[in-house]
Amino acid sequence: MINRQPRQTVTFKFQPFSRRQMQVLSWWRYPATKDKYMVIADGSIRAGKTVVMSMSFVLWSMHTFDRKQFGMAGKTIGSLRRNVVGPLKQMLASRGFHLRDNRAENMITISRGGKENYYYLFGGKDESSQDLVQGLTTAGFFFDEIALMPESFVNQATARNSVSGAKLWMNCNPAGPFHWFKTKWIDRIDERNALRLHFLMTDNPSMDLETRQRYESQYSGVFYKRYIQGLWVMAEGIIYSNFNxxxxxxxxxxxxxxxxxxxxxxxxxxxxxxxxxxxxxxxxxxxxxxxxxxxxxxxxxxxxxxxxxxxxxxxxxxxxxxxxxxxxxxxxxxxxxxxxxxxxxxxxxxxxxxxxxxxxxxxxxxxxxxxxxxxxxxxxxxxxxxxxxxxxxxxxxxxxxxxxxxxxxxxxxxxxxxxxxxxxxxxxxxxxxx
CATH class of the missing domain: 3.30.420.280 (Nucleotidyltransferase; domain 5)
Known part of the structure; x- marks a missing residue:
């Protein structure tokens, strides 16, 4: 006879948030920033951008709307589910939200306190991805690693964000200074009515010094400047400049x-x-x-x-x-x-x-x-x-x-x-x- 143990619910243990993470979580509530149309979080890897952005996005959408559609995009559906949806499910369950994941339609239904909203998942991997969002009307859109997506997909997705009071959430690690997202979004931050928050690994309080130093040792040249220092710098000169x-x-x-x-x-x-x-x-x-x-x-x-x-x-x-x-x-x-x-x-x-x-x-x-x-x-x-x-x-x-x-x-x-x-x-x- 097999003794089956009851399945244990996985709970998310929240760490204290840094000042930068708190800004992401609450920007839509404060008088100085609540009228901004979007938040852009860019900077180094492992800085805690994705976790707080996705949580902030859902908290805002559930506080502001009921029975509305939203979009969430990653480079691929797989990376979005792995890097965003998985941790988000645990965080929301810990806060008393109820989630239903329809994998066939790549849609998650989130409900709490009598409100219910619908979150469609997209992969922005190539130019053809823009076709996926046509016909959708959203009250908000979240983009994880937006600099890895084609501009056509982002333009099409943001154009669908037409419900009154809609907002955008965007995060990424830096690329080159002439990347389309840098020149057309970050460099036009005032024109876009956007709040930009720049992250470093020190903005992630869950990362200890040893782990941070380990990541810092893994990159050289342009990749160190981008992924560790969080800079939008050009790839130039000899590629393997670290060859000794x-x-x-x-x-x-x-x-x-x-x-x-x-x-x-x-x-x-x-x-x-x-x-x-x-x-x-x-x-x-x-x-x-x-x-x-x-x-x-x-x-x-x-x-x-x-x-x-x-x-x-x-x-x-x-x-x-x-x-x-x-x-x-x-x-x-x-x-x-x-x-x-x-x-x-x-x-x-x-x-x-x-x-x-x-x-x-x-x-x-x-x-x-x-x-x-x-x-x-x-x-x-x-x-x-x-x-x-x-x-x-x-x-x-x-x-x-x-x-x-x-x-x-x-x-x-x-x-x-x-x-x-x-x-x-x-x-x-x-x-x-x-």
Missing amino acids: PAKMVVDLPADTVYEQEAVSIDYGTMNATAFKRWSLYRGVWYSTDEYYYSGRDSETNTQLSDEQYSDELEQFYLRNGLEKSGVPVILDPSAKSFKVALKQRGFRVRNAKNNVLDGIRSEMSLMDEGKIKWSSKCVNTFREINSYIWDEKAADRGEDKPVKQHDHACDADRYMVETVIVPYFKRSYFWHGR
Whole structure:
């Protein structure tokens, strides 16, 4: 016989709020700010913006309206549910609110004291997302990480906010100074009749000093300025400006026994192709060998075929003592024909994750933490690292993009980082978390 224990209700334990968090919670009630149309909270990561903003949004809407529709948006429905809706449900339950979550329609009904309102959930992931909000009339809209959403979606969503007395809640971490949200919303704060509240990690009283220092140690360069200092700064100059050969170039003994290995590949037809061997040893991933070929730079100006590159990879595995059946290939996801050729040869092939900014940010963090290093054999990688720069023209448009030059070995490294190394450290005690 199975003894079933009664299900325990999860309660939310509120911590004392900081002054900045209290401003978010109560701005709509105070004479000096209650007539503002919106609140914008921007600044560093882990500053406690999202939790208090979502709570403030619901408290305001339930205090002000009854039987009205509201919108809540995140980059995706999944991220919105994970980062906002989950904690919000616990907070509201602790305050005596009743919630019904209709996942089929992505709508949450919230009620208390005879009032009831309806909150529709949206993901603003691309230009097509604007179609999702057409036809909706809202009395308020909440945007989590608004700088990650397309401008078209935000414009369409805010246009639906047409009930008398409607307001907007927006939060984000900074991007570049020419990002559309910076230039068209934050820089026009008075014209928008908005209250802007700038957050730092010190505005989150639930974060202790050790945790804050851990997050501060995870970022370098432009990402440190944005995610830790909360600044809207341009991505410019050399991308991997934190690369330090004295600390990051290490040759291990030839007889080293590695715990895990993989080969990452950036594939080019006219551009260069790079193979990178990666080996795990005592909690550090080492790029222990490389292969690099560019038809443009060869003496014969000849590009290799899929079959010829497959031969080259066979030789690369042979010289490194790697088994095709045991060591996976992490492949450029665009190299579809090459993937077929490799599988026919018996290689284990995985499509690489290819989010450029996430990969760069993760790689810089791992470099600073001493979790990835390179062998002196990686001469083409070092040449590229010293030439891999941010695209200034893209930055002028508010976009963060590397210049598509000198990036083949760098791309192969980034594939490995996002597809294998980051998941490895997330599963182990070596990784602090992002």
